[in-house]
Amino acid sequence: MSAPTKSLLQDKSFKLYVQGFVFSLIFTLAAYFFATSNTSGGLLFGITLALFAFGQLLTQLICFLHLDQESKPRYNQMAFIYTALTVFAIVAGSLWIMHNLHYNMKPQDPNIEQKILENEGYEIRQ
Amino acid sequence: MLGKLNLDALPYDPIAIGGAISLIGGTIGIAALLTYKKRWGWLYKEWLTSLDAKKIGIMYIVVATLMLLRGLMDAAMLRGQTAIASGENSGYLTSDHFQQMFSAHGTIMIFFVAMGLMFGLINLVLPLMLGARDVAFPFLNSVSFWLFFAGMALVNTSLIIGEFSAAGWLAYPPLSGLEYSPGVGVDYWIWSLQIAGIGSLLSGINFITTILKMRAPGMTLMKMPIFAWSVLTSMMLVVTAFPVLTVTLGLLSLDRLLGTNFFTTTLGGDPMMYVNLIWAWGHPEVYILILPAFGIFSEIVATFSRKRLFGYKSMVIALLAIAVLSYIVWLHHFFTMGAGPNVNAFFGIMTMIIAIPTGVKVFNWLFTMYRGSIDFKNPMIWFLGFVMTFTIGGMTGVMMSVPAIDFQMHNSMFLVAHFHNMIIGGVVFGYIAGFIYWFPKIFGFRLHEKLGTYVVGAWLIGFLLAFLPLYILGLKGATRRLDHYDSSLGWQWLFIISAIGVGVILLGVGLQLLQLYVSIKQRHKLRDTNGDPWNGRTLEWSTPSPAPFYNFAKLPSVTHRDEFWERKRSKSKPDASPYEDIELPRNTPDGIIIAGMAGAVGFALIWHIWWLAALGLIGCIVILIRRSIINPGEIIIPAAAIKAYENQLLKRTRS
Numbered sequence: 001m002s003a004p005t006k007s008l009l010q011d012k013s014f015k016l017y018v019q020g021f022v023f024s025l026i027f028t029l030a031a032y033f034f035a036t037s038n039t040s041g042g043l044l045f046g047i048t049l050a051l052f053a054f055g056q057l058l059t060q061l062i063c064f065l066h067l068d069q070e071s072k073p074r075y076n077q078m079a080f081i082y083t084a085l086t087v088f089a090i091v092a093g094s095l096w097i098m099h100n101l102h103y104n105m106k107p108q109d110p111n112i113e114q115k116i117l118e119n120e121g122y123e124i125r126q
Numbered sequence: 127m128l129g130k131l132n133l134d135a136l137p138y139d140p141i142a143i144g145g146a147i148s149l150i151g152g153t154i155g156i157a158a159l160l161t162y163k164k165r166w167g168w169l170y171k172e173w174l175t176s177l178d179a180k181k182i183g184i185m186y187i188v189v190a191t192l193m194l195l196r197g198l199m200d201a202a203m204l205r206g207q208t209a210i211a212s213g214e215n216s217g218y219l220t221s222d223h224f225q226q227m228f229s230a231h232g233t234i235m236i237f238f239v240a241m242g243l244m245f246g247l248i249n250l251v252l253p254l255m256l257g258a259r260d261v262a263f264p265f266l267n268s269v270s271f272w273l274f275f276a277g278m279a280l281v282n283t284s285l286i287i288g289e290f291s292a293a294g295w296l297a298y299p300p301l302s303g304l305e306y307s308p309g310v311g312v313d314y315w316i317w318s319l320q321i322a323g324i325g326s327l328l329s330g331i332n333f334i335t336t337i338l339k340m341r342a343p344g345m346t347l348m349k350m351p352i353f354a355w356s357v358l359t360s361m362m363l364v365v366t367a368f369p370v371l372t373v374t375l376g377l378l379s380l381d382r383l384l385g386t387n388f389f390t391t392t393l394g395g396d397p398m399m400y401v402n403l404i405w406a407w408g409h410p411e412v413y414i415l416i417l418p419a420f421g422i423f424s425e426i427v428a429t430f431s432r433k434r435l436f437g438y439k440s441m442v443i444a445l446l447a448i449a450v451l452s453y454i455v456w457l458h459h460f461f462t463m464g465a466g467p468n469v470n471a472f473f474g475i476m477t478m479i480i481a482i483p484t485g486v487k488v489f490n491w492l493f494t495m496y497r498g499s500i501d502f503k504n505p506m507i508w509f510l511g512f513v514m515t516f517t518i519g520g521m522t523g524v525m526m527s528v529p530a531i532d533f534q535m536h537n538s539m540f541l542v543a544h545f546h547n548m549i550i551g552g553v554v555f556g557y558i559a560g561f562i563y564w565f566p567k568i569f570g571f572r573l574h575e576k577l578g579t580y581v582v583g584a585w586l587i588g589f590l591l592a593f594l595p596l597y598i599l600g601l602k603g604a605t606r607r608l609d610h611y612d613s614s615l616g617w618q619w620l621f622i623i624s625a626i627g628v629g630v631i632l633l634g635v636g637l638q639l640l641q642l643y644v645s646i647k648q649r650h651k652l653r654d655t656n657g658d659p660w661n662g663r664t665l666e667w668s669t670p671s672p673a674p675f676y677n678f679a680k681l682p683s684v685t686h687r688d689e690f691w692e693r694k695r696s697k698s699k700p701d702a703s704p705y706e707d708i709e710l711p712r713n714t715p716d717g718i719i720i721a722g723m724a725g726a727v728g729f730a731l732i733w734h735i736w737w738l739a740a741l742g743l744i745g746c747i748v749i750l751i752r753r754s755i756i757n758p759g760e761i762i763i764p765a766a767a768i769k770a771y772e773n774q775l776l777k778r779t780r781s
């Protein structure tokens with residue numbers, strides 16, 4: 001099949017890609033400068049960063065993966081749900097596990113390093 | 127100019143030199159043979175630049191087989207070492223070299239043998255089974271293969287230049303951090319996996335799209351052969367799990383390259399986060415490998431029992447259940463690292479639950495065989511070997527899913543025995559069986575049966591000899607990665623039996639190569655004349671063997687799950703519609719170029735040669751952009767040519 005000879009700039013999806021590019025840059029830079037200029041941390045800080053990440057996610061989904069424009073059968077939708085499910089499992093699971101580890105080991109217990117080294121089973125190389 | 131690279135990177139101790147020389151010698155040997163036979167042009171035109179999924183599949187399998195030999199040599203060296211290194215005798219490997227071989231063995235076997243065989247087989251048969259002419263994105267397929275190749279090349283380069291990681295196949299920090307591994311070994315490990323991993327991710331996308339979009343008309347999802355379902359679920363896991371690996375390795379390399387502290391305890395990092403993340407990929411990876419093997423066995427059992435697969439629907443549900451459940455069990459890989467009872471209980475129970483859909487499959491196979499007229503051809507004999515070993519492995523696995531037991535067993539030889547049980551008995555046996563099963567379709571003749579039976583025997587006996595002693599050793603307290611032990615422990619005889627077992631496996635592999643050689647010699651006698659050597663059930667058997675490069679002269683339409691079987695049963699007439707032109711993608715070297723540059727980037731990052739890294743990266747991007755703007759187009763094979771070719775095939779079949 002020969003490619004359509006329309007100019008790139010008239011192409012609708014091309015415009016969407018450019019928009020996506022700009023937005024993804026904005027969200028990345030915003031998050032970076034926000035994080036570097038703000039050293040206090042705290043809940044609000046975390047939430048703001050998460051919002052930037054969410055904006056980034058939407059940009060990727062709409063501008064690059066075209067999740068909003070789909071015909072039947074809804075494979076994109078199914079793929080999205082499956083991905084969301086696994087992301088949820090990994091994120092929630094990791095938070096739960098890491099929280100639990102910290103509870104039992106105290107945050108950043110140096111013993112954990114020793115334990116991994118022992119578990120990995122040989123005298124440490126010089 | 128050359129970063130950290132200098133002459134010290136060349137090997138110096140005798141065993142390392144031996145490895146380097148055999149690698150260089152082998153490469154030069156192959157190159158010389160190609161030059162002597164004047165085959166370079168042929169190799170380039172017919173194979174390296176080809177976008178035909180079947181050819182890409184064969185290249186995957188060739189690379190994976192070479193890597194299997196390398197992985198086996200490593201394993202033999204490891205077991206040889208432990209067979210003699212008791213008490214006074216310290217064996218022939220230094221501790222450091224032992225750890226490197228151990229890490230190389232695990233890495234190569236998982237990423238370049240098991241994954242390679244899997245992608246190879248999928249490429250060979252998936253389009254044929256679906257009644258399609260090719261995969262959805264043929265060019266992407268070539269890129270994937272060459273990225274896989276580049277990763278493989280990097281691992282092997284470490285034999286000659288520098289060293290390989292000694293931090294195990296999963297490279298836990300702090301061991302893999304700069305403090306304990308200042309050399310380039312861990313960087314080789316990281317970048318070869320990054321590059322091969324991107325290839326895997328692209329393949330995953332490619333095969334999912336192929337299955338969803340390229341099925342023959344009439345083939346609904348529920349009429350798809352079960353192998354295609356197993357590939358679909360496995361690739362779902364690939365596209366969701368491999369990004370986790372990429373990010374984890376990316377963070378580790380930031381720690382090593384830029385001095386960040388994601389996984390060090392200083393400055394608030396946490397090595398346990400690495401362990402957590404790598405297993406969030408690692409557990410799904412196990413199922414990525416095993417699901418297609420299940421699919422292969424399902425096809426084999428149905429074919430050789432002359433019955434339709436029992437419980438197709440339950441099989442599909444089991445596959446989908448595994449695709450979800452495998453994301454909520456990963457903690458069982460580090461039960462003992464400080465998680466509390468609630469967490470352990472949850473993940474322990476989930477692990478036991480995931481055994482249920484797996485058990486369902488075993489029963490489905492048994493019911494398929496029940497009252498079937500079973501034909502014990504080679505693939506079926508592999509299946510029997512698989513059931514035997516896999517059941518042992520499954521039971522020891524469920525044992526270890528009990529956290530209390532795992533506290534005894536983790537990090538022991540028991541664990542090593544368990545997972546080799548699954549991975550050899552399940553994955554390797556499955557892929558070998560699939561290879562034998564589909565071999566005639568791709569090459570046009572069967573493999574020698576009798577020799578094949580000896581091969582199964584050798585693998586099975588060798589496997590039992592090599593790994594049953596490890597269960598016992600594990601119970602006695604031997605740990606993983608043990609390169610030397612006290613003679614008073616009385617372990618040596620078990621290690622010697624295990625080493626003998628490895629020898630028997632090597633014999634089996636030797637027999638396999640002999641089988642291939644003999645079969646090629648006797649190919650006229652073993653010729654598959656009608657394209658259906660096993661009385662098959664699915665569409666791939668409806669084409670002549672070897673399958674023509676366009677797969678189907680006329681795209682089939684499908685009304686039944688076992689379409690080809692139904693056609694044979696109802697003696698349906700061949701499709702009499704006229705031939706049509708066929709479009710096929712043009713060969714291209716772009717895949718090789720992109721992967722070559724990616725490999726160069728990897729090498730440059732390992733040795734801190736920054737200009738080369740930048741150059742390679744820019745090169746990759748330029749080629750990709752060029753490729754997406756300038757479409758090289760398709761070649762069109764006119765209907766008349768197809769007709770002539772098909773008639774010729776038909777004539778050969780009749781004679």
Ligand code: HEM
Pocket residue numbers: 198201202204205228231232233235236239240294295542546549550553554592605606607608628631
């Ligand atoms: C065919 C015969 C094989 C033999 C004789 C063999 C032997 C070994 C040995 C001796 C070790 C080191 C165990 C230790 O000292 O702790 C090992 C580890 C390992 N093997 Fe194999 N292996 C074989 C096949 C495979 C295959 C097919 C795979 C995967 C597809 C595989 C994956 C691994 C991995 C991942 C490890 C690291 C385990 C760990 O971290 O404890 N092996 N193998």
Ligand SMILES: [Cu+2]
Pocket residue numbers: 408409412455456458459
């Ligand atoms: Cu697991």
